[in-house]
Amino acid sequence: MANTKNVLENIVQAWPLGRNESKWPDKDGEYWGECPFHDDHVFTNFSLSERGYHCFACSAEGSLAGLAKHLGLHVCTDFGGDKHTHISSLTLAQYAEAKALPQDFLRDLGVEEFKRQDRCFLRMPYWNEEEQKVATRYRSALSGEMRFRWARDSHPLPYGLWRLSQAKEQGYILITEGESDAQTLWFHNLPALGIPGSSTWQPEWAEYVSDLTVFVWQEPDEGGKTFVERLGASLPEAQVILAPDGRKDISECHILGDNVPALLSRLMDEAQPWSEIQAKRISEEAREAWEKARELLEAPSILDEFVNLCRQRGLVGEERNAKLLYLAFNSRLLKLPVKPVSVCVKGPSSAGKNYLVENILQAFPDSAYYYLTSMSQRALAYSEEPLAHRMLVVCEDAGLDTDFATYLLRSLLSEGHLHYETVEKTSEGLKSRLMKREGPTGVILTTTRASLQLDIETRMLSLTVRDDPDQTKGIFRAWAERCNNPRTDDSDLERWHALQRWLELAGVREFYIPYAHTLAELASPKAVRLRRDFGVVLSLIGTHAILHQSQRERDERGRVVVTTKDYRIVHGLVIDTISEGVQASVSDSTRETVQAVKELGQDGEEPVKVSEVAKHLRLDHSAAWRRVHVAIQKDYLVNLEDRPYCPTRLVLGDPLPEEEAILPSPEALEAAWRKDMCVRLSPSESVQTCKPRPTSSSANEQDGQTGHQGVCKGPCKAGESCQTKI
Numbered sequence: 001m002a003n004t005k006n007v008l009e010n011i012v013q014a015w016p017l018g019r020n021e022s023k024w025p026d027k028d029g030e031y032w033g034e035c036p037f038h039d040d041h042v043f044t045n046f047s048l049s050e051r052g053y054h055c056f057a058c059s060a061e062g063s064l065a066g067l068a069k070h071l072g073l074h075v076c077t078d079f080g081g082d083k084h085t086h087i088s089s090l091t092l093a094q095y096a097e098a099k100a101l102p103q104d105f106l107r108d109l110g111v112e113e114f115k116r117q118d119r120c121f122l123r124m125p126y127w128n129e130e131e132q133k134v135a136t137r138y139r140s141a142l143s144g145e146m147r148f149r150w151a152r153d154s155h156p157l158p159y160g161l162w163r164l165s166q167a168k169e170q171g172y173i174l175i176t177e178g179e180s181d182a183q184t185l186w187f188h189n190l191p192a193l194g195i196p197g198s199s200t201w202q203p204e205w206a207e208y209v210s211d212l213t214v215f216v217w218q219e220p221d222e223g224g225k226t227f228v229e230r231l232g233a234s235l236p237e238a239q240v241i242l243a244p245d246g247r248k249d250i251s252e253c254h255i256l257g258d259n260v261p262a263l264l265s266r267l268m269d270e271a272q273p274w275s276e277i278q279a280k281r282i283s284e285e286a287r288e289a290w291e292k293a294r295e296l297l298e299a300p301s302i303l304d305e306f307v308n309l310c311r312q313r314g315l316v317g318e319e320r321n322a323k324l325l326y327l328a329f330n331s332r333l334l335k336l337p338v339k340p341v342s343v344c345v346k347g348p349s350s351a352g353k354n355y356l357v358e359n360i361l362q363a364f365p366d367s368a369y370y371y372l373t374s375m376s377q378r379a380l381a382y383s384e385e386p387l388a389h390r391m392l393v394v395c396e397d398a399g400l401d402t403d404f405a406t407y408l409l410r411s412l413l414s415e416g417h418l419h420y421e422t423v424e425k426t427s428e429g430l431k432s433r434l435m436k437r438e439g440p441t442g443v444i445l446t447t448t449r450a451s452l453q454l455d456i457e458t459r460m461l462s463l464t465v466r467d468d469p470d471q472t473k474g475i476f477r478a479w480a481e482r483c484n485n486p487r488t489d490d491s492d493l494e495r496w497h498a499l500q501r502w503l504e505l506a507g508v509r510e511f512y513i514p515y516a517h518t519l520a521e522l523a524s525p526k527a528v529r530l531r532r533d534f535g536v537v538l539s540l541i542g543t544h545a546i547l548h549q550s551q552r553e554r555d556e557r558g559r560v561v562v563t564t565k566d567y568r569i570v571h572g573l574v575i576d577t578i579s580e581g582v583q584a585s586v587s588d589s590t591r592e593t594v595q596a597v598k599e600l601g602q603d604g605e606e607p608v609k610v611s612e613v614a615k616h617l618r619l620d621h622s623a624a625w626r627r628v629h630v631a632i633q634k635d636y637l638v639n640l641e642d643r644p645y646c647p648t649r650l651v652l653g654d655p656l657p658e659e660e661a662i663l664p665s666p667e668a669l670e671a672a673w674r675k676d677m678c679v680r681l682s683p684s685e686s687v688q689t690c691k692p693r694p695t696s697s698s699a700n701e702q703d704g705q706t707g708h709q710g711v712c713k714g715p716c717k718a719g720e721s722c723q724t725k726i
Contacts, residue, residue, distance in 0.1 A: 004050045004064060005050065007064045007065065007068055008048070008049070008050055008064055010068070011048065011064060011067060011068055011071060012024075012031055012048070025049070028049070029049050029050060030047050030048065030049040031047070031048040031049065032044055032046065032047055032048075033046050033048070034046060034152065035055040035057060035058060035060060036067075036070060036071060037055060037058055037060040037070070038055070038057065038058045038060070038382060038383075038384070039384070040055075040057060040058075044425065045057040048067070050064070052064060052067075053067050057378065057382055058376070058378075058379070058382050058383075059375075059376040059379070089119050089120045089121075089140065089141070090120055090121065090122055090139060090140055090141050090142060090147075091113055091120045091122075092106065092107075092111065092112070092113040092122060094142070095111075095122055095139070095142070098142050098255075099180050099183070099184065099251055099254075099255065100254055100255045101183060101184065101187055105183075105187060106183065109124075109183060109186070110124070110125040110127075111123070111124050111125075111183075119140070121138050121139065121140050122138065122139040122140075123136055123137075123138060123151075124136065124137045124138075124139065124159070124179055126154070126157060126159055126161075127161065127162040128157075128161050128162065129161050129162060129164055129165075129208075130162075131162045134154075134157065135150065135151070135154035135155060135156075135157060136150070136151035136154050137149070137150055137151070137154065137159075137179070137196060138150070138151065139179075148196070148197075156196050156197070156200045156202075157196075157205070158193045158194065158195055158196075158205055158208060159179050159182055159193065159194035159195070159196060160182050160186075160192060160193045160194055161193075161208065163186065163191070163192075164193075164208060164209075166191055167191030167192075167193075167209075167212060168211065168212065170191050171212065171213060172191065172212055172213040172214070172215060173191045173192065173193055173209055173212045173213075173214060173215070174190060174191065174192045174193070174215045174216075174217065174241075174250075174264070175192070175193050175194075175195060175209070175214060175215070175216045175217070175231065175238070176192060176193070176194055176195070176216075176217045176249070176250060177194070177195055177197070177198055177217070177219060177223070177224070177227050177249070178194055178195070178196065178197075178249070178251075179194045179196070180194075180249075180251045181194060181217065181249050181250040181251050182194030184250050184251045184254045184260070185250060185260070187254075188254075188260045188261050189261075190260070190261065190264065193208070193209065195227070195231075198223035198224065198226050198227040198230075199223075199226055199227070199230060201227065201230040201231045201234075203233070203234040205234075206234040206235050209235070213239070214235055214237070214238040214239065215238070215239045215240075215241055215268055215271055216228055216231055216232075216235075216238045216239070216240055216241065216274070217241050217243065217249065217250060218240055218241065218242055218243060219243055219248055219249055220242075220243050220248060221248075224243070228240055228274065229278075231274075232274030232275070232278060235274070236273070236274055236275040236278075237273050237274070237275060238273065238274050239268065239271035239272065239273060239274075240271055240272055240273070240274050240277055241264075241267045241268065241270075241271045242267075242270075244263070244267070250264075282505050282506070283506075285501065285505055286501075286502055286505040286506035288498075289498040289499075289501040289502035289505065289506075290498075290502050290506070292494060292495050292498035293495050293496075293498040293499035293501075293502050295495065296495055296496070296499050297499065297502070297550045298550055298551070300551075301569075302499075302547050302548060303323045303326065303327070303544075303547075303569065306322065306323065306326050306363065306496075307319045307322055307323060309363065309492065309496065310322050310359050312487075312492070313359060313362065313487065314359075314478045314481070314482050314487075315355075315356065315359045315478075316471070316474040316475050316477070316478045317466055317470075317471045317474050317475075318352070318356050318465060318466065320572075320573060321345070321356060321463045321465065322356065322359065322360065323573055324343070324461070324463060324540075324573045324574065324577075325343060325345070325356070325357065325360045325444070325463070326360055326363065327341070327540050327543050327544060327547075327570070327573070328340070328341040328342070328343045328391075328442060328444070328461070328540070329360060329364060329368065329369070329391055329442075329444075330503075330543050330546070330547060331442060331539050331540065331543045332368065332369075332389050332390060332391050332440075332441075332442050333389060333503055333504065333507070333509050333543075333546065334440070334509060334510075334539060334542065334543065334546075335509050335510055336416055336440055338535075338538070338539055338542065339413075339416060339440050339442075339535070339539065340389075340391070340440050340441065340442030340539070341442055341461065341536050341539050341540060341543075342413055342442045342443040342444070342445075342459060342460040342461070343442075343443075343444050343445075343460055343461045343462075343463060344397075344444075344445045344446075344447060344452060344456075344457070344460045344461070344462050344463070345357060345444070345445065345446045345447075345463050345464075345465065346446075346447055346448070346449065346450070346462055346463065346464045346465070347446075347448065347464055347465035347467060347626075348448060348467055348620075348622045348623045348626045349448055349622060351465045351466075351467050351623070352465055352475065353446040353447075353465050354395055354396075354446055356465060357393060357395075357444060357446060361393065362490075362493055362496075363493065363496040363497075363500075364496075364497070364500055365497045365500055365501070367390070368390060368391065368500055369390055369391040369392070369393050369444075370385050370387060370390055370391070370392050370393065371393045372392070372393065372394050372395070373395045373396075374394075374395070374396075375394065377400075377402045377404050377405035377408075378404070378405075378408075380405070380408040380409060380412065380418060380437065381408055381418065381420040381422075381435050381437070382435065383437070386438075387412075387437055387438065387439055387441040388438045388439055388440065388441070389439075389440065389441075390441060391441070391442045391443070391444055392412075392441055392442070392443045392444070393443075393444045394443070394444070394445050394446075395446050396446055396447060396448070397445045397446070397447040397449070397452065400445070400452075400456070406452075406453050406455060406456050408420065409443065409456060410455050410456060410459065412437065412439060412441055412443075413441075413442075413443060413459045413460075414459065415439075416439040416440040416441075417436065417437060417438045417439045417440075418435075418436070418437040418439075419434060419435075419436050419437075420434070420435045420436075420437075421433065421434045421435070422435070443460070445460070448626070450626060450629045450630045450633055451630075451633060458529050458532060459532065461536060461574065461577055461578075461581075462577060462580075462581065463577065464587065464589070467589070467619060467623040467626075467627075468589075468619070469618050469619075503546070503547075507546065507549060508546065508549055508554070508558060508559065508560050509546060510557075510558075510559040510560070511541075511542035511545050511546055511559055511560045511561075511562055512555045512557075512559040512560070512561050512562065513538060513541060513542065513562040514561065514562070514673075514677075515562075515564065515567070515669060515673040515676075516538065517676075518669065518672050518673045518676050519538075519567070519663075519664070519669060520534070521672075522663075522664040522668065522669060522672055523662065523663055523664070524660065524661065524662045524663075526582055526660065526662065527582035527583075529581060529582055530578075530582060530662065533578050533581065533582075536574075536578075537570065537574060537578070537663065540570045540573070540574065541562055541566045541567055541570045542560075542562060542566075544562075544566040544569055544570055545560050545561070545562040545563065545566045546560055548566075564666060564669065564670050564673070567666055567669060568666040571663060571665070571666055575662070575663055578662055578663070579659075579660070579662045582662065583634060583657055585657065585659050585660065586636070586656050586657065589627055589630075590627065590630055590631050590634070590636065591656060592617060592627075593613060593617070593624075593627040593628060593630075593631050593637075594631055594636050594637060594652070594656060596608075596613050596616045596617055597613060597637055597650050597651070597652060598652060599616070600612050600613065600616055601650070601651060601652070603652075607640055607641075607648075607649030607650060607651055608648075608649070608650040608651070609647045609648055609649070609650070610624055610625050610628050610647070610648050610650070611624075611647070613627075613628060613650070628648070628650065631653075632653075635653045635654045636652075636653050636654055636656060637650050637651070637652065637653050638650070638651050638652070638653040
């Protein structure tokens with residue numbers, strides 16, 4: 001059996017406890033400190049005992065073995081089967097020998113050795129430009145994922161700020177990853193700044209080197225690529241030095257005997273600006289993505305192609321919902337102030353809500369969305385996962401059943417970002433901390449509820465999956481086909497991922513709707529909610545045009561010009577959903593349910609049970625109850641039974657509304673726009689015949705963009721006479 005007590009003791013040695021360490025463990029055998037799974041500064045967040053660990057802030061939890069692995073403490077098995085841990089330790093002499101640097105030189109930099117419970121650590125101080133100590137970083141080993149740890153109340157910042165004055169005298173600086181590379185460069189009298197980790201660079205740090213020529217060393221691994229990309233985003237003119245063959249970092253060059261000053265002089269002459277390297281890379285990746293996705297980008301209807309993909313992969317009977325979800329996912333690419341479209345997929349348990357969403361996800365790379373099966377109520381604030389231009393997908397609206405969680409989600413959707421300030425306990429008392437999650441971000445939820453909280457419900461489109469017997473039978477057949485002929489080849493998804501990549505790298509992501517004002521005049525102002533829904537419609541129309549941008553024109557600002565075809569497609573997808581949301585119409589399922597109560601109750605004279613409705617509609621009880629609950633919430637049915645756990649007594653409520661047009665039909669919009677845009681010519685003027693709009697451009701087919709001039713921007717057909725300003 002595992003020696004749990006021994007593992008716990010070793011973890012405690014390697015892990016910073018909260019204040020008054022002598023009082024731990026408490027009466028329950030628990031230790032308390034800062035969580036190692038997120039950037040934590042509250043010593044009461046993380047609990048540790050022989051039973052395992054749990055963080056009350058980020059919800060991380062697990063076994064001692066898992067925590068030991070995360071901390072870099074190797075859990076091994078000896079010949080007797082018992083498990084034990086090996087604690088890493090590092091002395092100044094060992095570090096100096098490994099890095100080929102004199103101990104006295106390292107001591108002059110403030111590096112010192114200290115012991116804790118027979119374990120040696122190195123303490124590396126971080127001073128600011130005024131040579132004031134502002135942070136400390138500990139190093140406990142020469143290798144391993146968890147060999148570094150920040151001291152309590154220390155935050156990441158560049159290493160070497162106190163030496164910037166020397167760099168300014170020389171006019172340039174070398175930015176490296178880690179302290180040892182910076183120490184090596186200083187040993188050779190070269191100006192340097194060390195960044196503690198490949199992913200810790202912060203945009204505001206660019207101010208430290210704003211008046212210097214910046215060189216950045218790129219290590220030959222994914223970490224090095226990430227490091228340069230993060231730094232280059234805020235320092236686009238930084239000169240990138242590629243590590244020479246057989247070398248990882250500057251410290252290794254020094255250890256292997258290279259003439260570091262001479263080597264760097266040569267490499268600096270060969271360095272290229274990050275902006276040029278990035279532009280070339282994007283151009284090459286975009287060209288490759290275009291070739292893979294060309295057939296889709298030039299397809300008359302990408303949505304129809306997507307439905308065919310879903311059918312091939314086993315989706316049955318949800319074609320319209322699939323199209324609308326695919327459009328919503330692509331709205332993540334839109335630039336502010338236009339916001340992504342968020343959707344809530346509703347339905348009874350086992351109806352296929354999550355399966356529908358998972359089919360949509362297959363057509364997108366992982367970078368396009370952040371998928372969660374559940375989350376804590378504060379996860380949106382504390383998580384460090386990037387959300388900008390991504391979709392947040394949450395199954396069964398888990399973690400969003402509290403007021404605080406919905407407040408965070410509402411802020412993220414409404415403002416396009418989340419700035420949440422809280423107060424944390426530190427060794428210096430209470431201090432505020434501002435957490436930022438940048439957007440824009442769209443959200444896809446699935447739920448069995450009839451409705452969400454009102455503030456969230458009105459910010460999302462609601463889709464309901466089918467629950468009728470015909471749909472169930474179709475799913476049976478799909479399962480039978482999947483069982484006998486399982487799919488093992490995902491190569492068909494490659495072109496769909498390439499489509500997304502091209503849109504991200506080279507696609508135009510702004511649009512112009514020439515008939516937007518006409519549409520605004522024709523739309524019904526029936527309900528306040530339409531103020532949001534109208535913006536959703538415009539976003540979906542623009543998204544459809546952006547997907548088909550290789551077949552659309554550009555305006556003088558380079559934006560994709562939306563056509564009435566885009567409106568026609570979107571109108572067919574959303575008109576029922578939006579009309580039902582403002583009770584300007586009733587869904588077929590709700591109408592069937594109310595009609596069933598009317599027939600069973602003899603025109604409302606006799607109360608009806610849900611079980612009777614289920615039998616009448618040939619539905620299972622849960623599906624029937626959900627339909628009834630929707631009708632009750634909208635006051636179309638009334639439950640006379642107010643006692644809990646008693647059978648319902650359903651009677652008719654408010655009459656079903658008459659169908660009302662919330663959005664104009666495509667034909668009505670085109671006619672109104674024609675009236676607005678096309679005027680008759682006076683007899684003395686010549687007549688211009690409209691040119692047909694080209695559907696492709698051979699001159700620009702490599703990047704999928706067209707640039708046609710001299711064609712009518714109005715709704716006129718080829719050969720008609722009009723006077724539209726070109």
